[in-house]
Amino acid sequence: LLLRNLEGVxxxxxxxxxxxxxxxxxxxxxxxxxxxGHIAQCASGSEGFGYDPLFIPEWSAKTYAEMDPAEKNAxxxxxxxxxxxxxxxxNRGK
Numbered sequence: 079l080l081l082r083n084l085e086g087v088x089x090x091x092x093x094x095x096x097x098x099x100x101x102x103x104x105x106x107x108x109x110x111x112x113x114x115g116h117i118a119q120c121a122s123g124s125e126g127f128g129y130d131p132l133f134i135p136e137w138s139a140k141t142y143a144e145m146d147p148a149e150k151n152a153x154x155x156x157x158x159x160x161x162x163x164x165x166x167x168x169n170r171g172k
């Protein structure tokens with residue numbers, strides 16, 4: 079459906095965004111991960127799920143679905159948000 083809706087569209091810029099909310103001691107902390115990219119002309123790859131075969135990060139020539147799981151997780155929006163959360167929790171324990 080997404081590819082069909084984008085037929086003939088020149089600007090295919092897209093963004094994956096994850097926000098993790100942690101409420102700790104009654105205070106909310108937000109951790110955001112964003113990856114800019116664009117939507118491919120056709121689906122490619124077999125890894126991942128959802129829009130992974132369609133999303134190409136701006137720093138790559140491959141879709142998320144063409145990347146091995148370790149490569150994708152190291153660079154993904156979810157990974158970025160989780161790393162920020164982990165850093166916050168680590169620093170909190172110091």
